[in-house]
Amino acid sequence: MKEKIKRDAVATKAKIVNNAIQLFSTKGFDATSVDEIAQACGVNKAMIYYYYKNKSGLYEEVMSTLMEWIYTQVNNSYEKNLHEPLLSLKAFIDTYTKHAFQYPYFPALLLRELSDSGAHLAEKMFSKMRQIFRLLSQILKEGEQLGVFCEVKPMMVHFMIIGTINLMVTTQALREKVGESNEENLDVCAQCDEEEVSAYIFDKIIKMLKAEK
Amino acid sequence: MKEKIKRDAVATKAKIVNNAIQLFSTKGFDATSVDEIAQACGVNKAMIYYYYKNKSGLYEEVMSTLMEWIYTQVNNSYEKNLHEPLLSLKAFIDTYTKHAFQYPYFPALLLRELSDSGAHLAEKMFSKMRQIFRLLSQILKEGEQLGVFCEVKPMMVHFMIIGTINLMVTTQALREKVGESNEENLDVCAQCDEEEVSAYIFDKIIKMLKAEK
DNA sequence: TTACTAACTAACCATTTAGTTAATTATAAA
DNA sequence: TTTATAATTAACTAAATGGTTAGTTAGTAA
Numbered sequence: 001m002k003e004k005i006k007r008d009a010v011a012t013k014a015k016i017v018n019n020a021i022q023l024f025s026t027k028g029f030d031a032t033s034v035d036e037i038a039q040a041c042g043v044n045k046a047m048i049y050y051y052y053k054n055k056s057g058l059y060e061e062v063m064s065t066l067m068e069w070i071y072t073q074v075n076n077s078y079e080k081n082l083h084e085p086l087l088s089l090k091a092f093i094d095t096y097t098k099h100a101f102q103y104p105y106f107p108a109l110l111l112r113e114l115s116d117s118g119a120h121l122a123e124k125m126f127s128k129m130r131q132i133f134r135l136l137s138q139i140l141k142e143g144e145q146l147g148v149f150c151e152v153k154p155m156m157v158h159f160m161i162i163g164t165i166n167l168m169v170t171t172q173a174l175r176e177k178v179g180e181s182n183e184e185n186l187d188v189c190a191q192c193d194e195e196e197v198s199a200y201i202f203d204k205i206i207k208m209l210k211a212e213k
Numbered sequence: 214m215k216e217k218i219k220r221d222a223v224a225t226k227a228k229i230v231n232n233a234i235q236l237f238s239t240k241g242f243d244a245t246s247v248d249e250i251a252q253a254c255g256v257n258k259a260m261i262y263y264y265y266k267n268k269s270g271l272y273e274e275v276m277s278t279l280m281e282w283i284y285t286q287v288n289n290s291y292e293k294n295l296h297e298p299l300l301s302l303k304a305f306i307d308t309y310t311k312h313a314f315q316y317p318y319f320p321a322l323l324l325r326e327l328s329d330s331g332a333h334l335a336e337k338m339f340s341k342m343r344q345i346f347r348l349l350s351q352i353l354k355e356g357e358q359l360g361v362f363c364e365v366k367p368m369m370v371h372f373m374i375i376g377t378i379n380l381m382v383t384t385q386a387l388r389e390k391v392g393e394s395n396e397e398n399l400d401v402c403a404q405c406d407e408e409e410v411s412a413y414i415f416d417k418i419i420k421m422l423k424a425e426k
Numbered sequence: 427t428t429a430c431t432a433a434c435t436a437a438c439c440a441t442t443t444a445g446t447t448a449a450t451t452a453t454a455a456a
Numbered sequence: 457t458t459t460a461t462a463a464t465t466a467a468c469t470a471a472a473t474g475g476t477t478a479g480t481t482a483g484t485a486a
Contacts, residue, residue: 007452007463028325030243033443044465049445108321108328112241114383115321130391134399155388155402156377156413163376164369170327175368178343186347189368200369208421220433220482246473257435262475 013051015041020062025105028112029059060125063113066106067128070099078135085143090202092136093161097198100162100169107166133158140209149209157209161201168197226264228254233275238318241325242272273338276326279319280341283312291348298356303415305349306374310411313375313382320379346371353422362422374418381410 019041023032034055038045052058077091100107136158143149168189179190192200232254236245247268251258265271290304313320349371356362381402392403405413 009463012463028243028328030241034445035443045444046446046466047464050463055444105328108324111321111324111379111383114380114387115241115318130399133401134397137399152417153400153402153413155400156381156417159380159384160373160377160414160417163378163380164373165376166324166379167327167372167376168369170324171372174327184347186343186350187366187368188346189366200366201373204365204369204373204421207423208417210420222433225433247475248473258474259436259476260434263433268474 012043012047015043016048016051016058017061017065020058021065021103024059024062025066025103025109028105028109034058063109064125064128066103067125067132070096071128071132073099074132074135078139083142083146085139085146085148086206088139089143089205092139093165093202093205094198096162097165097169097194097201100165101194104169104172107162107170111166136161143209144211147211150211152209157205160208161205164201165197168192225256225260228256229261229264229271230274230278233271234278234316237272237275238279238316238322241318241322247271276322277338277341279316280338280345283309284341284345286312287345287348291352296355296359298352298359298361299419301352302356302418305352306378306415306418307411309375310378310382310407310414313378314407317382317385320375320383324379349374356422357424360424363424365422370418370422373421374414377414378410381405 016037020032020037023037023040026032034048035045037058038048048055048058052061073095074092077095078088081087081091133154137154140149140152140154140157144151175188175190175192178186178188229250233245233250236250236253247261248258250271251261261271265274286308287305290308291301294300294304346367350367353362353365353367353370357364388401388403388405391399391401
C-alpha cells in the first residue's frame with residue numbers, strides 16, 4: 001500500500017492559496033502578513049516564495065481565483081437560460097449575491113484595487129471582470145431586442161446591481177447590530193438574507209428596465 | 214504692528230488634518246505612514262502625536278471630517294427643497310456624486326471600514342452615516358405621502374444610489390483607459406462626467422420609484 | 427527679568443515585515 | 457545503491473514603521 005505522503009507539492013500549493021484567499025478576503029492586502037499566511041497553513045514562509053514570486057504574486061492569484069469563480073458560476077447560469085433575458089438576469093443577480101455573501105470582504109478588496117486604477121491588478125483578473133460585464137451586456141441587449149427591456153447603459157446597470165450587493169453584504173453585520181437596538185423607526189433591513197436581497201434587487205432593476213410602451 | 218508668527222498651533226493642526234485627508238483618502242490607512250504625513254505638511258512627526266493620540270486617532274478625525282462634509286452639504290440642499298421629493302432627491306444624488314468625485318478613494322476607505330463591522334470606526338462618524346440615511350428616508354417617505362413615489366425599502370434605495378456612485382467614481386480612471394483602446398464594442402461609459410453620472414442615476418432611480426397607478 | 431508653558435525638534439527604540447540563503451530531507455529515476 | 461532534483465526548513469537581513477523621549481525654542485504672564 002501507499003506510504004503516508006510526507007511531501008505533496010500540489011497539496012502544499014493549494015493550502016497556501018486557500019489560506020491566502022481566506023486571509024486576504026477577510027483582512028485585506030496590507031493587513032495580512034506573509035508570516036501569518038504561512039502560519040495559518042502550517043507551512044514554512046519560504047514555501048510561499050518558492051511557489052510564488054512574492055506577496056503580490058500570491059495576491060494576484062487569490063484575486064484571479066475569486067474572479068474566476070464568479071465568472072464560471074455566472075456563465076453557467078447564463079447558459080442554462082439562453083435567450084431568456086428575465087431568467088438570465090435573475091440568475092446573474094442570484095449568483096453574484098451568493099458569491100458576495102460567501103466572501104464578504106471581496107467587495108472591499110476589489111474596490112481597493114479599482115481605486116488604485118488597477119495598479120496592482122492582474123490583467124488576468126481584469127479581463128475576467130470585463131467578461132462578466134460583457135455577459136450582462138449581452139443579457140440586456142437580448143432583452144432589448146425582444147422588447148422586454150428598454151435601452152440602457154449596461155455599465156450603469158451593472159454597477160447598480162453589484163454596487164448594491166456590495167453594500168448590502170459589507171454592511172450586514174453592522175445593520176444587524178443597529179437593528180437590535182432598533183432606536184427610532186429606521187428600517188435598516190437588518191433581517192434581510194441573501195435571497196431577499198437578491199429578489200429585491202431583481203424586482204427593482206426589472207422595474208427600471210421595463211420597456212416603455 | 215504684529216510680528217511674524219513663527220508658531221501657530223491652529224494652523225499646524227489644520228495642516229496635519231488636511232494632508233492626512235489627502236493621503237488617507239488617496240492611499241488608504243495602511244499604505245499611508247505617519248512619517249509620510251509629517252513630511253507632506255512639513256511638520257515634525259512628533260507633532261502628530263502631540264495633537265493626536267496615535268495614527269488611528271488621526272484617521273478617525275479624517276473620516277469624521279469627510280462624513281461631516283457630506284452630511285452638511287446633503288442637509289443644506291435638502292433644506293433648500295423642503296417637501297419637494299423630486300428636487301430633494303436630485304440634490305441628494307448630485308451632492309453625493311460631487312463629493313465622491315472629489316475624494317475618489319473615500320468609497321473604498323468607507324467600504325473597508327464597514328467590512329470590519331466598524332471596528333475602527335469612530336462612533337461619531339457612524340452616527341453621521343445614519344443621519345444621511347435618515348435624510349434620504351425622509352425624502353422617500355414624503356414622496357410616498359405625496360403620491361409621487363411608490364413604497365420602497367429606503368436602505369436598498371440608499372445603497373443603490375451610493376453603491377452605483379461608488380463604483381462609477383472608483384473605476385473612472387480604469388474605464389477611461391479601457392475606453393481608449395476601445396476593443397470590441399463594449400460601452401464602459403468612459404466619457405461620463407460627474408453631471409452625467411448623477412443625472413443618469415437620478416433618472417433610473419426615479420423610474421424605479423414611480424408610483425404604480 | 428524671571429518663571430512658566432505651549433509648540434516644536436532630533437534622535438532613537440522596539441517591532442514588524444517582505445524577502446533571502448544555505449543547508450537538509452524526501453523522492454524518484456538511473 | 458547511487459544520484460539528481462524537487463520540496464522544505466531554520467535562521468537570517470535590511471528596511472520601514474509606529475511610537476517615545478529628552479531636550480529646545482518661542483511666546484507670555486507676573
